[in-house]
Amino acid sequence: MPFAVYGLRKSYGGVEVLKGVDLEVADGEIHALLGANGAGKSTLIKCLSGAIVPDSGTMMVGVEHFDGFTPRTARQAGISVIYQDLSLAASLDVADNMFLGQELRIGPFVRKRAQRREAARWLDELGVDIRPTAALSTLGNAGLQAVEIAKSLRTRPKVLILDEPTAALSEKEAEALGEQLLALKKQKLPLLYVTHRLAEVFTLADRVTVLRGGQVVLTGAVKDLNRDDLVDAIAGERIARGRPAAQAGAARTTAVSVRGLLAPGIGPVDLDIREGEVLGVFGLVGSGRTELVETLFGSHRRFAGTVSIDGRTIAASSPGDAVAAGVALVPSDRLRKSIIGSLSAGENMLLPSYAALAMAGVRRFARERLAFNTAVTPLNLQPPRIDLQARRFSGGNQQKLVIARWLNDTIGCRLLMLDEPTQGVDVGARRDIYAAIRASADAGKSVLVTSSEPEELVQIADRVVVLSAGRVAAIVEHEDIEEGRLLALAHEVEHQGRKTA
Numbered sequence: 001m002p003f004a005v006y007g008l009r010k011s012y013g014g015v016e017v018l019k020g021v022d023l024e025v026a027d028g029e030i031h032a033l034l035g036a037n038g039a040g041k042s043t044l045i046k047c048l049s050g051a052i053v054p055d056s057g058t059m060m061v062g063v064e065h066f067d068g069f070t071p072r073t074a075r076q077a078g079i080s081v082i083y084q085d086l087s088l089a090a091s092l093d094v095a096d097n098m099f100l101g102q103e104l105r106i107g108p109f110v111r112k113r114a115q116r117r118e119a120a121r122w123l124d125e126l127g128v129d130i131r132p133t134a135a136l137s138t139l140g141n142a143g144l145q146a147v148e149i150a151k152s153l154r155t156r157p158k159v160l161i162l163d164e165p166t167a168a169l170s171e172k173e174a175e176a177l178g179e180q181l182l183a184l185k186k187q188k189l190p191l192l193y194v195t196h197r198l199a200e201v202f203t204l205a206d207r208v209t210v211l212r213g214g215q216v217v218l219t220g221a222v223k224d225l226n227r228d229d230l231v232d233a234i235a236g237e238r239i240a241r242g243r244p245a246a247q248a249g250a251a252r253t254t255a256v257s258v259r260g261l262l263a264p265g266i267g268p269v270d271l272d273i274r275e276g277e278v279l280g281v282f283g284l285v286g287s288g289r290t291e292l293v294e295t296l297f298g299s300h301r302r303f304a305g306t307v308s309i310d311g312r313t314i315a316a317s318s319p320g321d322a323v324a325a326g327v328a329l330v331p332s333d334r335l336r337k338s339i340i341g342s343l344s345a346g347e348n349m350l351l352p353s354y355a356a357l358a359m360a361g362v363r364r365f366a367r368e369r370l371a372f373n374t375a376v377t378p379l380n381l382q383p384p385r386i387d388l389q390a391r392r393f394s395g396g397n398q399q400k401l402v403i404a405r406w407l408n409d410t411i412g413c414r415l416l417m418l419d420e421p422t423q424g425v426d427v428g429a430r431r432d433i434y435a436a437i438r439a440s441a442d443a444g445k446s447v448l449v450t451s452s453e454p455e456e457l458v459q460i461a462d463r464v465v466v467l468s469a470g471r472v473a474a475i476v477e478h479e480d481i482e483e484g485r486l487l488a489l490a491h492e493v494e495h496q497g498r499k500t501a
């Protein structure tokens with residue numbers, strides 16, 4: 001049953017964020033929806049699910065025509081949306097989750113066996129090997145996504161929409177999800193899929209639509225388009241390509257030195273980070289990337305080992321110690337760990353620097369504004385408004401706010417760590433973030449960047465540490481950093497680890 005939406009419009013306070021969007025998705029088609037941060041993708045999807053009411057527009061599912069855009073209309077039309085924040089209950093098993101609130105019953109009794117049978121059927125349709133009785137805690141991110149999709153399939157949707165399902169997934173998990181989507185094609189469902197990962201468009205999607213500033217600027221068959229076509233449509237300009245200049249790293253002095261670091265899931269790790277260097281950390285899921293940076297930041301328990309900066313050993317048994325010693329961390333789960341939606345953009349960004357910006361305990365608004373503008377301008381925050389509540393920014397622009405917080409120079413940081421800094425961020429903004437990372441290194445900071453995308457480290461890192469099972473498996477020098485090599489190293493060591501385990 002093909003799906004289409006025509007003339008969709010939505011304004012917030014006089015600003016039109018969807019300007020008459022048309023979109024058509026055929027049966028069994030995977031349609032990628034792309035666009036820069038703030039282009040209107042989430043708003044479009046929320047209109048389709050009935051979460052927000054558009055100003056005008058109509059929707060067709062098959063030959064039926066809908067123009068109500070309420071949650072009830074979405075249900076009647078058979079629209080099922082899978083958001084990044086999954087709606088699963090951790091204490092229930094897979095089958096119970098899939099039937100939560102819609103249990104199969106005979107009188108007061110839940111038909112557990114029938115539920116499990118049906119759950120198994122849908123998981124099978126999806127091509128995943130997950131038992132209906134499995135506890136959710138035994139599943140990885142891709143498994144949890146699969147359960148959420150199977151749960152949605154059970155309601156026999158006519159259109160399936162996925163809002164950035166791979167944003168929080170590693171490369172390998174995203175591949176697993178891709179296979180599930182390809183399995184779904186066989187069900188002849190129209191599938192609309194939001195992503196910022198362009199590589200996925202070419203491996204998964206049949207057609208693609210790019211939104212820019214609330215308008216469709218490109219729609220077409222993926223086979224007729226190349227990466228540059230997509231990048232240009234998203235960014236609205238020809239953006240610089242290729243790899244930024246490397247740093248002459250070897251001559252630089254060691255600024256951060258880690259010795260014998262041992263923590264849950266980590267170590268022992270020895271690591272040196274040079275002054276002015278961008279050190280990439282690459283590894284597969286479970287390799288300990290996030291644990292490593294959180295241990296260095298003191299938010300993870302540490303059993304043993306020392307960390308010194310400029311020759312001084314730092315305590316780092318708490319994030320407070322770490323910040324005082326000049327360590328900053330931009331966490332991966334930024335929106336949940338770092339943004340306070342009800343506070344303004346300025347308050348969110350300047351939180352750690354209020355003391356430094358105030359004089360004799362009195363806030364200096366002009367200084368705050370200057371610090372805000374200095375930090376957000378290089379990242380092209382949209383809209384660049386210090387007073388707007390953080391939750392009114394699009395997801396990617398909220399990410400920029402947190403990153404800007406730590407790029408803000410008033411806090412005197414020596415070691416800047418960014419965990420997956422471009423998750424959920426569009427290609428244009430990625431370029432801005434890469435440039436800001438490089439500028440921090442050029443200003444003499446040591447920068448550590450983790451990424452699950454090898455391509456990203458090729459772009460930004462001076463050296464790359466490959467982690468496996470919490471240990472340093474390899475260090476790749478600048479001239480040897482290549483996507484294939486990083487992946488091969490990470491897979492190779494993992495494979496060897498399994499063989500000897």
Ligand SMILES: Nc1ncnc2c1ncn2[C@@H]1O[C@H](COP(=O)(O)OP(=O)(O)OP(=O)(O)O)[C@@H](O)[C@H]1O
Nearest residue numbers: 012017037038039040041042043392393394395396
């Ligand atoms: N409640 C709101 N009030 C005011 N403006 C809003 C509100 N919600 C969204 N916007 C604005 O609408 C525009 C579109 O936002 P939307 O979240 O749809 O973007 P997006 O394409 O999903 O971006 P991202 O890739 O960053 O998630 C943005 O400029 C955003 O600031």
